[in-house]
Amino acid sequence: MRADPPLPAAGRLAGDWHAMVQPELRLVFSASLLSVRAALGRSLAGLEPLCLSHDDASSVELVLAEVLTNIVKHAYRGDPGGVIDLRIRHGPDGTGEALLCEVRDYGRTFPRSCLPGGQKRDPDAEPILCPEGGYGWFLIRSLANDLSYVRTGGCNCLRFRMMLLRCRDGLPA
Amino acid sequence: MMDVTTRTQGTMMIASVNAARIDAAAAVQFRDVMQAATADAPSRVVLDLAQVTFLDSSGLGAVIGTMKRIAPDRRLELAALNPAVAKVFRLTCLDTIFVIHESADAALASEVPDGRAHAC
Secondary structure (H helix, E strand, C coil): CCCCCCCCCHHHHHHCHHHCCCCCEEEEEECCHHHHHHHHHHHHHHCHHHCCCHHHHHHHHHHHHHHHHHHHHHHCCCCCCCEEEEEEEEEEECCEEEEEEEEEECCCCCHHHCCCCCCCCCCCCCHHHCCCCCCHHHHHHHHCEEEEEEEECCEEEEEEEEEECCCCCCCCC | CCCEEEEEECCEEEEEECCCEECCCCHHHHHHHHHHHCCCCCCEEEEECCCCCEECHHHHHHHHHHHHHHCCCCEEEEECCCHHHHHHHHHCCHHHCCCEECCHHHHHHCCCCCCCCCCC
16 A cells, blocks of 8 residues: 655645645625725735746736726726626646636726736937836737627626746746 | 934935835825925935835835926935846836935945936
C-alpha cells in the first residue's frame, strides 16, 4: 500500500497551479465609487492565496478599477441603485496562467455597442494641452487580453484575461 | 478623506499627499485640496506621492488638471512614485511631461530640475 504524498507546505502552493484549484471569486455590489474601492480590496484579498507578484497584482487592481469605475460613471451614470457582478477565475493559459475576469451590469450599453479605444499622450502635443481624461480604456487595453463585450437582454457582459507574469519584482520570470 | 501637507523652501513647495489612493472616489477631493494648497505656491510645486500606492486614470486626470491649473506661472513636478503609480504614468507616456524626482528630499536638493525626456 502506497502512502499518500505529503501535502506541500502552504508557501509552496503558490507556484503550482495544479495544486490549488481556486474556487471562483464572485463579488456582487452596488454601483458606487466607494463600493468599487471596497470591492477592489476584497478582490485583491481573495487573490492573496495566489501570491501574485506586486506587478501582476497592481495591473489586476488597475484594470478592475478602470472597468468598474466606468460602469459606475457611464453604465449607471452615478445611480447607486445599480448592481455590479464580478467573477474572477484562475487557470492555466497557454504555457502560463491567467485570471479570467467577467463583469456584468444592467446599465446602459456602450455607445454604438463598441468598446472604446482610449488614448495615451500624444507625444507631439504640448503638455499643457494634454487631456485630463480618456486614459482608462487605454490602460485596460494595455494590460488586459482578449477583451470581449456582449449585450444580452439588458445585461452588459465584459470578459477579459489578465496574464500572470509571475516574475518576482526586479527579477526576470 | 484626502489631505495634503505642504512645506515651502525658497522657490519650491513640497505637497505630500497623505492618502494611499488617488482613485475615482478621491479624485475630486484631491483636485479641490490641491487647488487650495497651491493658491499661493512658489514657482515649483513638487507633488510627493510616497504614500500613494494606487492611482487610476481618474487620479491621473486630477494630477494633469492640477498641472494645468497652476501653469504657466508654476510648474508641477512629481516625487517618490511607487511602482504601481509609476506604471500608470509610464503606460500613458505622461511620465514624459513631468520632472520626476526619486524623493521629496531629492527634489529639495535639486537646484535645477533634471528633465527626464525619453522617446515614447
